[in-house]
Amino acid sequence: MSLTLVGTVLIAEDSPSELELMSHYLQESGYNVIKSSGAKEALEKALSQKPDVIITDVVMPGMSGFELCRALKKNSLTQKIPIVICSSKNLEIDRLWAMKQGADVYMTKPYTREQLLRAIKSVVF
Template sequence: MTTVLVVEDSLTDMKLMTYYLQQAGLAVVSANSGEEAQEKLHSHKPNLIILDVVLPGQSGFELCREIKTDPHTSEIPVVICSTKDTDVDKMWANMLGADAYLPKPVEETELLRTIRQLIK
């Protein structure tokens, strides 16, 4: 089964994305900080990561850079999902290796279409 790691500190956004993903038949592992995400990343080996930018402690941008520079995790697709929706934010995410960028509030069909494209 395809597993998605959702890194999100907003309980509302976490529940919404988890619902969308589970309805699409995907397994969901959740983390609400970059540090927790690092632990779950190594224990669950997800097929894809959905990453918020504004997180307690380590930012999503920092975590994305770490994921993409680590040879053990660099091939895992990362989707940034954030309220920060400027061209600069999108450019920064792209420079750090993110595979896609979705603005919040996340739209179910857009989220699932993006995920399907990345985990073929």
């Protein structure tokens, strides 16, 4: 019998359909999912619930995914949590900037379920 490690993933995504799709993929694969519809809410949930991974969109109202990365990396409680950025921005400069802000993986939309799971596995296990 194989033992699968179940992790908790916090998703920061302002598009309800995108949030649902991502949650569905992850829950189907055995992950616990914490949903937030923006970066500020995600920051609060990251501090209180300490997820294993955070997936964030870049363009969101109020606070961007890049700002979320910076805030998480500055805080001693959250600085070790891996961050996966999932954005429709697919320029090399966006990717480089994301890494500079503390992101561990940069994925572009649209993505497949496999790409999403691979990105998470690459930073967690």
